[in-house]
Amino acid sequence: MKCHCFIQACLSGVIEIDKKIPFLKKLYPNSEIEKKTMIGMDKEFVIVKDIVDDAKLISLDNVDCDLKLHIDFYSTALLGYSFLDVQFEIEEEVANKIHSANLLIKSKMLFNGEEQSVSNIIATILWPYFESEKVTEIMTAEKFMKLNKLDYEAMSEEILDKVGIKFFYSGESITGGMGAAPGSILIEDYENKIAVDKWVDIGAYENQMFHHEVNKRTFILKEKVLYKEFYKVLIELQMWERFLTYSSNSCYSWLGRISNKVASIRKNINSKHENKFYWQELKRNIEIIDLNFLEFHTAIVKECIEISGFPDTMDLEFSKKFIELSKKKNQQAKESLFRYLDEIKYAIRNLSTPGHTNDEHLLQAESEITNERILLLSFLAMSIPMLGAIFSPDFTWTTKFISATILFSLPIIYLLIRRIQKSLAYKRNIKEELGRQYKSMFSSIEKDKKRMKLLESMDDLPEDLRNSILELDRKGLESSEKRLRKLEKYK
Numbered sequence: 001m002k003c004h005c006f007i008q009a010c011l012s013g014v015i016e017i018d019k020k021i022p023f024l025k026k027l028y029p030n031s032e033i034e035k036k037t038m039i040g041m042d043k044e045f046v047i048v049k050d051i052v053d054d055a056k057l058i059s060l061d062n063v064d065c066d067l068k069l070h071i072d073f074y075s076t077a078l079l080g081y082s083f084l085d086v087q088f089e090i091e092e093e094v095a096n097k098i099h100s101a102n103l104l105i106k107s108k109m110l111f112n113g114e115e116q117s118v119s120n121i122i123a124t125i126l127w128p129y130f131e132s133e134k135v136t137e138i139m140t141a142e143k144f145m146k147l148n149k150l151d152y153e154a155m156s157e158e159i160l161d162k163v164g165i166k167f168f169y170s171g172e173s174i175t176g177g178m179g180a181a182p183g184s185i186l187i188e189d190y191e192n193k194i195a196v197d198k199w200v201d202i203g204a205y206e207n208q209m210f211h212h213e214v215n216k217r218t219f220i221l222k223e224k225v226l227y228k229e230f231y232k233v234l235i236e237l238q239m240w241e242r243f244l245t246y247s248s249n250s251c252y253s254w255l256g257r258i259s260n261k262v263a264s265i266r267k268n269i270n271s272k273h274e275n276k277f278y279w280q281e282l283k284r285n286i287e288i289i290d291l292n293f294l295e296f297h298t299a300i301v302k303e304c305i306e307i308s309g310f311p312d313t314m315d316l317e318f319s320k321k322f323i324e325l326s327k328k329k330n331q332q333a334k335e336s337l338f339r340y341l342d343e344i345k346y347a348i349r350n351l352s353t354p355g356h357t358n359d360e361h362l363l364q365a366e367s368e369i370t371n372e373r374i375l376l377l378s379f380l381a382m383s384i385p386m387l388g389a390i391f392s393p394d395f396t397w398t399t400k401f402i403s404a405t406i407l408f409s410l411p412i413i414y415l416l417i418r419r420i421q422k423s424l425a426y427k428r429n430i431k432e433e434l435g436r437q438y439k440s441m442f443s444s445i446e447k448d449k450k451r452m453k454l455l456e457s458m459d460d461l462p463e464d465l466r467n468s469i470l471e472l473d474r475k476g477l478e479s480s481e482k483r484l485r486k487l488e489k490y491k
Contacts, residue, residue, distance in 0.1 A: 001193060003090040004231075005103055006183030006238060008083045009126050010246040012168045012175050012253075014299070015080040017046045019164030020129070024048055027128065028073075038232055042306075048073040051125065056110045057088050057118070061102040069109060071121075074235075075129065078303055079246060080165065081239055083183055084126055086118075092193040099215040100182030105462060116464045122180045123468030131163045132472060135176050138162065140479040168299070169292035170250070171257030172285050176476075179246060183238045185218040188227065194220055204317035211322075229316040236311040237326065244307070244333035247300050251340035254293065258347045264436050265351075278433050286352045293348060297341055304334055434490040441484050448477055 017035060024033055024046065032049045055069040067088040075082035090098065104119040111124065138144075144155050152174055159174075160166045167174045187194070192207075199210035199220060209230060212218040221230050261282075268278050309327035310318075452473050455466060 001090050001092065001095070001191075002188045003088055003095075003098070004186040004188075005086040005100065006083050006185070006234075007086065007104075007122060007126060007180065008081070008183045008238065008242050009122070009130075009178060009180040010082075010242060011080040011130055011165070011178040012170065012246075012250050013080060014077050014166045014168075015075065016160070016164045016166070017044065017075060017077055020075070021046060023131070023164070024129070038235070041232065041236060043076045043078075045074050045076050052111065054110075054112065057107065058110050058115065059108045060094065061097070061106050071125065073125075073129070076239075078299065079243060080130065080178070081242065082126065082129060083235075083238075084121065086121070090187060092189075092195075095187050095189070095194045095220070096198055096212075098185060098187075099212075099218055100185065103185075104182060105460070117462030119462050120464040120468060123465060123472075126180060127178065127468075127472075130165070130178050132176075132178065133475070134163055135159055135165070136475050136479055139174070139176060140482055168250070168296045169289075170253045171261075172288045172292065173257075175253065177253075179249070181242065181245075183217070183242075184234050185215075186231070186234060187218070187220045188224070189220050189222055190224045192222060196220070202319050202322040204319055209318075226316050229313055233311045233313060233316065233318075240307050240330060241333070243303060244330070244337055248333070248337050248340055250296070251337065251344060254296075254344050255340075255347060258289070258344070258351060260440065261351060264440070267436075278436075281433065283352075286348070289351075290348055293344060297345075300337070300341070304337065307334065431490055434487055438484065438487040438490050441480060441487065445477065445480050445484060448473070448480070452477070 021033060021035065028048055028051045030053065031051050033046065035044055035046045037044050049072050051071050051073050052069070055071065057065055057067040057069055059065060060067070070087040072085040072087070073082070074085065105117070107118040108115055109118050109121070111121070116124075138158050139155060144151065152169070152172070156167060156174060159176075167176055169175075196207075196210055198213055200213050201207070201209075202211055202219075203209045208221075208223050208226060210220040210222075219230075219234065221227060264278075265282065307330060309330065310323050452470060455461075455470060455473070458466060
């Protein structure tokens with residue numbers, strides 16, 4: 001019996017799969033690569049068959065074995081949704097207890113001549129498609145390290161051009177993150193070797209397809225003629241689930257980014273709006289945040305509309321109970337996601353309110369400047385008698401010259417003093433804002449370090465996968481620390 005184990009990955013963005021095909025040809029030169037729409041689905045997938053030819057499963061759930069691994073790769077555009085179909089032969093006694101945790105955590109494989117956990121397939125095969133190292137290299141380039149002039153739009157365009165990924169924003173910046181998760185397990189049992197006493201029949205007709213009564217992500221297919229449709233349904237269901245989960249996680253990140261701005265806004269309000277540079281930048285940033293969220297929101301909602309209750313089928317019919325449970329699960333996930341989206345819209349709308357209040361303060365300040373200029377004109381008017389000294393024949397030319405110099409120097413001196421005051425205040429405000437950014441980034445880095453220490457202590461996670469994740473985290477940390485060093489003098 002053939003067993004299919006699916007491992008999924010996503011990122012916060014859209015992949016142009018046509019740009020990725022040349023990269024895949026270099027990555028897997030001996031594999032068959034094609035781009036096609038799967039039957040019954042409106043999404044194009046790039047598909048790579050048999051991406052490795054020397055991989056073997058050497059232990060399954062801590063039991064030694066010697067099984068050839070066949071691995072196929074699939075990827076589509078939105079969220080860069082990708083998955084591996086890991087295939088191997090399985091005996092009937094193993095079928096009743098196999099699940100993703102046992103396979104990924106408690107199993108080992110031989111890959112590239114090296115023994116490693118099956119879970120490390122995520123870091124060695126699945127993630128390289130996203131070219132995270134090249135993305136990090138672009139994001140940490142010196143030209144994108146300018147203080148207060150970080151051009152995320154240019155950065156995004158360069159990543160798209162060189163890597164083929166259009167990342168969504170989180171707040172006003174690019175996240176560039178990615179995640180992975182186990183998917184379903186499908187067992188092809190066309191000879192009816194597996195007893196179904198621990199399995200739930202999910203077909204409209206008896207003895208066609210089942211899922212395990214405990215491990216509900218593990219399925220059995222009994223009729224080979226139904227394979228293509230069942231495979232398509234399974235992919236679509238797990239894709240929907242992953243899409244909704246990852247989108248909700250992205251929303252959580254959005255709320256975190258917005259929340260981080262509240263303290264600095266409150267601080268600047270308490271300081272009587274003195275930092276004009278901060279308020280100028282905040283207004284611009286909120287406009288950018290709003291547009292960035294609109295882009296994210298539009299893409300997500302469009303996809304959610306297409307997530308109907310249950311995938312369309314032709315020859316394959318599922319039981320009413322299984323369909324209803326799937327619909328209910330998807331509907332709950334969609335409702336949760338839409339609540340998240342509504343909360344972000346509410347947060348952005350309220351985030352802009354202090355900016356409007358600051359505009360009123362600016363209007364008041366401009367009124368005060370006007371009053372100052374009127375006062376200057378009044379002073380000049382009081383200096384009119386000096387004109388008499390200039391034109392009177394009773395005064396010497398020296399006196400006339402001094403009077404004219406004083407008269408005409410007054411407005412110039414005033415304007416110069418005002419300009420110097422503004423310049424010094426602006427520079428001081430910039431320093432204060434960069435100091436705030438330093439504190440915020442320092443705090444974020446410390447949180448990342450704590451999270452990495454927690455990850456290091458997770459002994460249940462296979463060491464090779466843990467090290468691979470930590471290596472990715474370290475590269476991201478290096479990027480943050482590089483920018484932090486540029487802000488060091490403002491701390």
